[in-house]
Amino acid sequence: MNLELDVHLRRASLQLDVQLTVAAGDTVAIVGRHGAGKSSLLAAIAGLLPLERGRVALGAQVFDAGPAAPFVLPEARRAGVMFQDLLLFPHRSALDNVAFGPRVRGVGREQALALANEWLVRVGVGDRAQALPSALSGGQAQRVALARALANEPQLLLLDEPLSAVDASARLALRRDLRAHLDAFAGPRLLVTHDAVDAFALADRIAVLEAGRIVQAGPVAEICSRPRSRYVADLVGLNFLRGECAAGRLRVEGGGELVVSQAPDGAVLATVHPRAIALYRSRPDGTPRNVWSAEIVALEAAGDRVRVRLGGALPLVAEVTPLAIAELQLGVGGTVWVALKATEIAVFPA
Amino acid sequence: MNLELDVHLRRASLQLDVQLTVAAGDTVAIVGRHGAGKSSLLAAIAGLLPLERGRVALGAQVFDAGPAAPFVLPEARRAGVMFQDLLLFPHRSALDNVAFGPRVRGVGREQALALANEWLVRVGVGDRAQALPSALSGGQAQRVALARALANEPQLLLLDEPLSAVDASARLALRRDLRAHLDAFAGPRLLVTHDAVDAFALADRIAVLEAGRIVQAGPVAEICSRPRSRYVADLVGLNFLRGECAAGRLRVEGGGELVVSQAPDGAVLATVHPRAIALYRSRPDGTPRNVWSAEIVALEAAGDRVRVRLGGALPLVAEVTPLAIAELQLGVGGTVWVALKATEIAVFPA
Amino acid sequence: MTTLRGPVRWLIGVPAAAAVLLFALPLFGILLRMPWSRLGEQLMSPAVHDAMRLSLLSSCSALALAVALGLPLAIWLASGRSALRTVARIIVMLPIVLPPVVGGIALLLAFGRAGIVGSWLDSTFGVTLPFSTAGATLAATYIGMPFFVLAVEAGLRAFDRRYLAAAATLGAGPVRRFVTVTLPMIRPSLQAGALLCWARALGEFCATQTFAGNLQGSTRTLPLACGVAMESDPELAIVLSLILSSVSIVVLFLLRQRWLAPR
């Protein structure tokens, strides 16, 4: 049962126009900037926003095909939805929130509570079962909401930032568990996330939404290696350049020029891994064919690495070890020499 | 004006007992599991939860010293608070939400709106100024809440997961901006986060909260290199072991033994960087003194690396390149040889 | 944040105390003048028992009717904005403004034996509402229900409908959503509306007298008995109104146990 989407609707300032197919058993991560329409897309699939035009269909069931066609109500779609703002029922305990879906499906009271409890334990908040949502911490509430969406035996899953407030330690475990749930789940699943690791860990494919349209969609590996937008490049931590290529030289938009190898001519996109950029105190001699000097605009710790943000015509980010920074003896405002091998620049047609 | 905390209070099942000093101009990241009491601690500082005992003081101003002493009301503390659940006023536009603080401080209407607008632009939601919170996307709302906390010229900052819903692309920029705001801000600032990168990028020091108590506090680098709890090790992505050391051998809790170098005897904590763990298809010959075979329990993509979760007595995580995985030709359930140099195991007294 | 502290204590406390005094003083005055000795005798009188029974019956039936018809009406009123809704809201509000005697006349004109619907009811089913307990109930409903409708509409308007969306995705149909999500979440308004409606119906006097008459045993509720006593024996009227108040207080306390449990 594939989920087939051809969604067209307006929401205040946003025009959402999305065409996408999610195969049964596939997880698609929807990524994109704020206000790109990710939550709106999930709402349209769940039946909370009617289409103006287009089609939402799960296998043979046509949920919505515009105002003229019959509309399958949200309660009949059996979608497991986790909302970005959770929407836990404030008058019901965590347990009763999770048991709500099974109860509605007709499961007996005892059994529904047992099931709900099982799910709460599974997402790690078994000890807060009796608490009202107002007495839950942020992360506890999020996990209860996740349990509520999963406990309902849905036929498709729509999770809006399921792990955003989950703590580092629970996150590893929960991500693994969620992956297992997703894998065990036969229907299509959509997942909104702002976290690259979550997207990589949980999704098979990624769809990039920008201002209501999908600008890129494909397997995770492809999206990461060939981002077509700054957003995705930022997401995966690559430097992203856009420019014109001619005779092995890349003229970058906004000034600056780089020597590249094996590049198509014409308008291109290029990515550079931050670790491929080397920094030196004095001008290096050697093979790299791109060498220039630049000011250090910012230094940021990132795990066990330091990200060095460079100024000038090529505003790239380099990633080096703290040791290297110590050796360079340079702080923000200092000038370094930058070396970048032509072969480290991935170039593909725009 | 240092912020001095000696907080003792009960909240349902949680007993919060925190002693901490945050120097003016310092940013402390509070990290910890769900329900550890992070939000409750901020609430106590802001004056929203009265102390049962102890003291909250900013410089010479004693905000709270238990029920017997005078209590400085929240509105007199001038704390810039960003709440985990945002609490944007639903009946006011984004602009009016941000202008609320300045208006209360007595800034004229025109000026307050101009100021609010400036802040909205700064956090990247200038175009949604007139929208009501219910018409904002999740990330937009979070940024409006951040602007509201910052726009109020507070004397201390209390930010509860300020970037959790911010998208990847805005996050880089917003993190940089936030760092600049924090640096420009003279008072003490506290920041709750579940994101290691945010903690590293924004904080000078980290305090680790566990079940209402601070189990470790110190400069970022120290916490990262010598985590005293699994939580922090998970946060920074290190493998964490606890055991007994004797004669250069570490007997790990739960079974397993490792050869270590330069280790103190007795109860110890040890960390291993995932990248220091090498994997082979057949038993390697060479210098590493710890070699054993283990089953692959899980594979997870993480950026441009793959995290390999190993089973057996030593449940470590190794980080390798996708290429290496391809060469190993192994998936989940297969067996690999693991090699770990004694010098790569950091051991310190428990 | 739950208790009032500091100078606000006074800002709230002084007018609040004045407000309570405004209501307590008249009550106190009545209690001072109360011929306590006659209370016992009246409590034994079958006429008072009849009136009490009728009062409880008609006010509770009125509340039940108000809920059965008024809840759907409140839902419809709260479900949007339109001229039709505005007109309906005004029509429903008018019985509050109209002098109850006029309300009673209006009821006679509509539901009396010669009235618009009443004559049809009479000729088709042989049902006449005036001078029957059903008529007293109808009058009480007419007077009490507007309070229920308007209070509940306010509660529904303040209710965050996104919770209904959440319940829908969990498979709950509209009726179930309403019962398990909306009703519990608007409980304070529902309680206030029901309380106002019931109390008003219990105290209703003129409209009932005009529409349903004042017949002991079938339409003479406590307030009507009070009105009759007023003509001949004002002291008795005060005793009866004390009984009326006590009935309402007892009912509230009984309900409180199960229904007004703390949120």
Place this chain on the structure above:
Amino acid sequence: MTTLRGPVRWLIGVPAAAAVLLFALPLFGILLRMPWSRLGEQLMSPAVHDAMRLSLLSSCSALALAVALGLPLAIWLASGRSALRTVARIIVMLPIVLPPVVGGIALLLAFGRAGIVGSWLDSTFGVTLPFSTAGATLAATYIGMPFFVLAVEAGLRAFDRRYLAAAATLGAGPVRRFVTVTLPMIRPSLQAGALLCWARALGEFCATQTFAGNLQGSTRTLPLACGVAMESDPELAIVLSLILSSVSIVVLFLLRQRWLAPR
């Protein structure tokens, strides 16, 4: 989700329509019987003008008083749970249940010339409330205010107080918080409470005439004029009650523009 769809349409629509009919039919009956020709003449009569002016004055003043005293009271009632609050709530609720005549007597006993407070007011300030417009206002307040207090308390109980915490951290003191956060967020309840209180005060009849008397120009409001007309000329009473309804509708429409703007 805002409009009613599917079978729910009927589940809601049928009883809602029945409810509207319940109120519309009596109104219709009255309008049918209305001696329209006399309406014009009455609209010109100075006595009616006086009554209209008095009605507006006393009901609006009653609303103002109800807000000034009732809002603090509602805040206090909603700020916790205690036996004292329960007692206060019952005292405030009783005027709804009590027959208005008894309410009027109670007012006389408290605020009349010989009353508990009244005698002191008389001897100290030379103020007597009965037979004055102030007295009519007091009676209207006594009858209308309970509706305001109980409706607003319900709104306050449903209000999420965490928004107050947010406002406090932004530097807003309790008064400012209340005005800029609480009031706008409980607006539906506030509106409903004010509407119920005002309408009830406008239609008040028995308590006013018992406490304040019935004198053209100083205490004879429209409902009292209506009651007087009832004695001799029921048709005139109907005309007057139509005028009363129209006054309330006109006031609501005027207010609607600025006050009842869509949320």
Place this chain on the structure above:
Amino acid sequence: RRPLRVFAAASLAAPFTALEQAFEASHPGLDVQCNFAGSPQLVLQIEQGAAADVFAAADVVNMAKVQASGNAVGEPRRFARNRLAIVVAAGNPRAIQGLGDLARDGCKVALCGPEVPAGRYARQALAKAKVAVRSLSDEPNVHALVTKVRLGELDAGIVFQTDCTATGIAAVAIAAEHQVVADYPITTLTAAAAVEAAAFVDFVLSPSGQQVLAAHGFQAP
């Protein structure tokens, strides 16, 4: 038992409740149900088709309306009369002796409105006595006026003698030459079961009925 519905003016509530009991005692097959309300309200109910058997009004004006609408059977009969009296505050602090004293300065007096029988008669009496009284308030019914006098709000008012008898309040008699007499008419109605209704009317006019009325301060017609 067959019901017999008697519509009686509210001011007749006390004697008619007593009459009801006495009549039922002698007519075991009948259940008298008294409906008390203001006379105009009763007229309205009768006009709107109420199933009433007997109508006892407080004045002839309202009775005339019922006759005019064709609901009365034959000529109504007068069954009682009432006199006016001056009701005064406890202890008569203003030492009021007669109608003339009501015009004194500082004497707070109110009458019922001219639309109400008691008010109409009071004004006639004052006119006969040539006394100009400024009424503080046109009270809509007798008990509102009595209440105000009892509670010291007013110094005096003019009401029916029966109102004073029923409430036990101090009353000052009005000189015979200024008296206005109120007549109470009773009739059977067209909708009635003629025999029983007539029996009740007869009972009211019978000596035992008149005795009950007299006990409540009414005079014989």
